[in-house]
Amino acid sequence: MTRGTTVTDELGARLRTYEGRAVAATGRGKDPVNAAMIRHWCEAMGDTSPAYTGPDAIAPPTMLQAWTMGGLSGHSGRSQAYDELFALLDEAGCTSIVATDCEQEYLRPLRPGDEVTFDGVIESVSQRKTTKLGTGYFITTRTDVRVGQDLVGTHRFRVLKYAPARRKPAPQPARRPRPVVNRDNAGFWEGVEQHRLLVQRCTDCATSRFPWLPGCNHCGSLDWDTIEASGEGTVYSYVVMHHPPFPAFDPPYAVALIELAEGIRIISNVIGLPHDKVRIGLPVRLEFQSYDDELVLPVFRALEEATAGGGRVRKEVEAP
Known part of the structure; x- marks a missing residue:
């Protein structure tokens, strides 16, 4: 075992001694659960469920983290453990960070007037991981949210703290994101x-x-x-992507919000037509396109309205 590997293993073992240590103890939400914040959330999400309005309203479950956030001024009472953990990683060269995912569990609905408290803990530190971004550790924190003594939900948040890769990886065929x-x-x-x-x-x-x-x-x-779905639809809205370029894509290209005959909308690509010819109201038909041996995606081929013999017919449009 090389000296570099030994140091890395020692670092990982030292980091894992922070598992189970508190990040925050009995933190308190800055605002009670309230109708105004629920309304803003629902408007932003386009959620019109009647469950979130009226005298018996509940808060959308996915707002769980919102009631614990400290805003620009932050929360007081955070423990030193989290800062110490990140200081060790910084000293080891893991100076970059990216959020990777979060998980939430809901035990009972929150209602206007509820005052939340929360406890945070460093739940786990992964083994040393090498990714395309660089080498580092996944840190998972768990926040338990309560009203009084009742646990109402749990929020897990995971980040990768890593040392940026110094050398570019060998060129590989570009693949669409999974x-x-x-x-x-x-x-x-x-x-x-x-x-x-x-x-x-x-x-x-x-x-x-x-x-x-x-x-x-x-x-x-x-x-x-x-x-x-029948596959019949129209372009409800669209944008043309020019930047930033990504190796798996060839800008400019149209990304459209397709309204299907079933009344729902889906984001996808419009094919069979140059990007500058896509228009709102353009009729489209569903197809499935394979991008590699693993990935199949739904896309929509443009249809052209044409006049024939006094009537209107549609024909598929092929890109020139």
Whole structure:
């Protein structure tokens, strides 16, 4: 074992002694759960569920972290453990950081007037990891949110603290980014692999929804089934991407918000037409495009409205 490897192993062992140490103890939310913040959140998310308004309103579960955030002035009472942990990483050359993912668990709804407290802990420090960004450690913190003595939810947040890679990796064929598949949307991606665009439908109020969610954003029901989209749609809105360039893409290209016949909207690429010819209202039809041996994505081919024999017909448009 080389000296460099020994030092790295010693660093990892030292970092893991911080597991279980507090980040914050009995922190207090700066504001009680309140209707104004709920309204702003719902407007930003476009969530019109009646569950979040009226005398029996609850807060959207995904707002859990919002009630614990310290704002620009921060929170007082944070322990030194987190700062010490990050100081050790900085000293070892792991001076860069990137957030990787978060997980939330909900035990009961929050309601206006609830005052939250929270405790934070350094839950885990990974083994030394080498990524395309560089080499470092994944740090996971867990925040337990309470109202009184009742645990109402848990928020886990994970970051990678790393030393930036000094040398560029050997050139590799550019690949499209992989979709993030989780337990909530796995059924959608299984359908895509079978060249089927599956849409969730609430079995209580029959509202279709996309993207896939655990519950209905119209009536709040957790019961649902799926329908297969016909593939017919129109361009509801679009942007043309010029910058920043990414090796797997060839700008400029159009990214469109497609409104399907089923009443839901999906973001995808428009193919078969130059980017500067895409327009709002353009009719499109679903196709499935393979980008490599692993990745299949739904895309939409432009259709052209043309006049023939006094009537209107559609034909597929091929890019010149």
